[in-house]
Amino acid sequence: MRGSVLEQELLSAPSDALKTTPLDALHREQGARMVPFAGWSMPVQYKAGIIAEHLHCRARAGLFDVSHMGQISLRGQGADRELEALVPADIARLPRGRQRYTQFLNQAGGIIDDLMVSRLAGRLFLVVNAANATRDLDHLRIFLPPQIEVIAHPERALLALQGPRAGSVLARFVPATSAMRFMDVIEDRIMGEDAVISRSGYTGEDGFEISLPAGIAEKFARALLECPEVALVGLGARDTLRLEAGLCLHGQDIGPKINPIAAGLGWSIPRRRRMMGDFTGADAVRAALRDGVSHKRVGIRPEGRAVARAHTAIVDQNGDVLGEVCSGGFSPTLNAPIAMGYVRFDRVGVGSQIFLQVRGQNLPAQIVDLPFVAQQYRKED
Amino acid sequence: MGQLLFTRDHEWVRLEGGVATVGITHHAAEALGDLVFVELPDLGRPVMAGETVAVVESVKAASDVYAPLSGTVIEVNQALADDPALGNRDPGGEGWFYKLALETDPDLSGLLDIHEYRALLEE
Structure with a gap:
């Protein structure tokens, strides 16, 4: 028999050029099958397998290491207005403690990347796709004016805790999370360190994404895994979960040749932005809205x-x-x-x-x- | 139990009285992960060694299953088609794929014995 997975398993020598996340040792200890993904060595599945991990997340709580994703802060007066030139979401009126889904568009209205934007105290906090993180940083540094500071956060890990029991589990560690609604974001402390927690994710379940310093990521992940509801879930099940939830994967479902209207993401472009048309790619987006796709x-x-x-x-x-x-x-x-x-x-x-x-x-x-x-x-x- | 041989493409073949039972190895099942779909050949189909005769899909990807020897398909494992996870639970037994009636004097020179197959896995 022959197929892509098997070929990859047998032929690809482990590459030492791959980046590893702060949970690398934990993944290996937990029997993860590690694969190259966007330049990172990532767990595609653990011993339980993709189907069992998927069903566990839908029934209880799945813990995902998504530290490969790009975390970026934008600081400086007017960062919200300036970012609006690059994305079609309402960032200027995004309240503190709230998060939005949006896209970086090119002139043709194509999606360079999709991302989450949160307003925190004194900064905007962005989470972008791993495969595009470098390109996104360049894009921000080229197109934002120099007074806006673009700060990458390689020193931080990102964990996702997703599933119907995620809320009750995380509340044991960060009580303030119990008051959060979908797309709320808080800054709080985990194990004495600064954490940014959003109530969102990529599974269709209730849950959280937790940004925390790399140095405490493994300790906190182990603490979560002590909870009987929590099990590790790899990228394989992350993909089946997001597909069931109808969520787009950049590079596959959306990309530089597809505009947000064709992709069914028009809901993420509010009326004010459509009317004003003051973002890169606006002409193409408005044409798509006017003429159809x-x-x-x-x-x-x-x-x-x-x-x-x-x-x-x-x-x-x-x-x-x-x-x-x-x-x-x-x-x-x-x-x-x-x-x-x-x-x-x-x-x-x-x-x-x-x-x-x-x-x-x-x-x-x-x-x-x-x-x-x-x-x-x-x-x- | 007859003679057990392997292919370089991670199939096993059990030869018993002119009939070859074919399945995928434990290693292949592990590498593929959870199996979700198996397409088996039509009964009576004549196949040549090396021809694609079945397809197995895991959550992650589809793979072709090749005929290790030439012959005619005389039986397929409907239980596997109905429950592809059988191929993960017992790839070397209940999870067999199909049976071929072989020509007389089949050419076994392209197949590996268990020691050669293990050596291949360690490469």
Whole structure:
């Protein structure tokens, strides 16, 4: 047998050029299978395996090491207004202690990266994708005026605690977190050190992302793992969890050639920003809103059990191409394959039957609403 | 139990009275992770050694399963198709894939014995 994973396992020698996170020793001790990811050595799964880790996160609380993600502070008078020139979200009116999802856009409206922006005391705090972190720092330093200080935080780790029990677990360590709602952010102390905690994540579950100094990350992770509800979850299950939640992965579902309207991210661009059009890529975004887009991101449920992976062609009953799968995998919650793809929205819509070209066969599938699994964010008290 | 041989592509082959039972090795099952889909060949299909005859998908990726020898498919493991996780729980036993009726005097020269296969894994 031959396939990408096996080839990678057998042929790739461990590379010493990979960066390691502060939890590297813990991962190895816990039986993680480490893989190269965006220049980092990261755990794709632990002994339990992707499906068990996924289901644990949906049922209890999963602990993820996401220290590979880029953490950036912006300091200086007017940083919020200046950042608004690069992203289409409302940053100027973002209250302290709140977080927003947004994108860095290029002139064509394409998504250079997607990110989270929080307003903390005296600074904005950004979390960006690992694969784009260097590019994003360059982008900020080039396009923000010199009085705005752009500070990378390689000295900090990032943990995500996600799942229905995340709230009760974290409240034992940081009581103030129990009052937080979805997309709230607080600065507090963990083990005597400064921590930034947001109630958000990438799984569709209630949960938190916790930025803390690298030096205490392993100690705090071990303390969380002492709680019976908590188990480690690797990047493999992180991907299946986010796909079930209908969340985009940059470089796969969104990228420099896809605008936020086609990607179904128009909700993240408020009216004021659309009206003013005062951000990079605004002309393209407004044109997409005015004229519509040829292809849109949709959810896909294949009828059988075969998995349609990224780049699988989507066709109609006559074999005419309607689009392409961007993310495809197996949903442990639904025990069935799921996918997202871009399809010609003039030809098909939610409920339409389509066909996926997998290994020379046209497999029937249906276009469905996203997400596949209902999001469980804590929006009310 | 017959003769147990292996391929360089991490399949095992058990030869018994002109019939080869084929599966994937424990190493392959481990490397793939949780199996979620197995596509087995049609009964009666003639196959050539080296041809793709089955597909196995884990959460992470799809892999082709090759015919270790030439022959005709005479049995497939429906239990595996119904419950692909069987291929993780017992890859060398209950998780077998399919059986081939072999030609007379099959050419076994491309296959490895257990010692050669272990040496391959250690490379």
